[in-house]
Amino acid sequence: DAGITQSPRHKVTETGTPVTLRCHQTENHRYMYWYRQDPGHGLRLIHYSYGVKDTDKGEVSDGYSVSRSKTEDFLLTLESATSSQTSVYFCAISAGWGEKLFFGSGTQLSVL
């Protein structure tokens, strides 16, 4: 997890509230990703970024938005949290597309 910091580590929120998860890297890697991990589904890509202000959708992007204003920071926002978004969220980085990812420690999000 060196070089990647996720915050918060744990979050409990209510349905309908906005939530922002933060990822900070010190590796100066170009690519940053947000994944969610759920039992029976493995890791699924939500959104990714290939540069400052350059982002794109992954396979499970509905209900999520992202922003990247600096190379080192990548934010994931749930505009109106739902119970189906209860999950563990991981930020990851890579030097190149399709290269190995390095993951953060994760954020456990519970939407009640």
Place this chain on the structure above:
Amino acid sequence: GESVGLHLPTLSVQEGDNSIINCAYSNSASDYFIWYKQESGKGPQFIIDIRSNMDKRQGQRVTVLLNKTVKHLSLQIAATQPGDSAVYFCAENSNQAGTALIFGKGTTLSVSS
């Protein structure tokens, strides 16, 4: 659809034994493969990788074997230790727009002493 999968969801071994964790892939266009280890409550940790121009690659106590003929990937852990207990999963580069890597669902390795 094409995906990476693992043969066994769980594997139990004794301390000191060698462990073999398997993974089958279906995308013949994949040319890069990675093994990750995930301990409880932590993020996935990179273990070892291999490119399709190689059949075998060794690390510290770990070896990855790639058989492109049958689209099979394996991770061998020598002298397994209790600290090796974790979920292991493989990943492949998808070469598909919007999907950096395709991850398998994982094998839980339990090491008893």
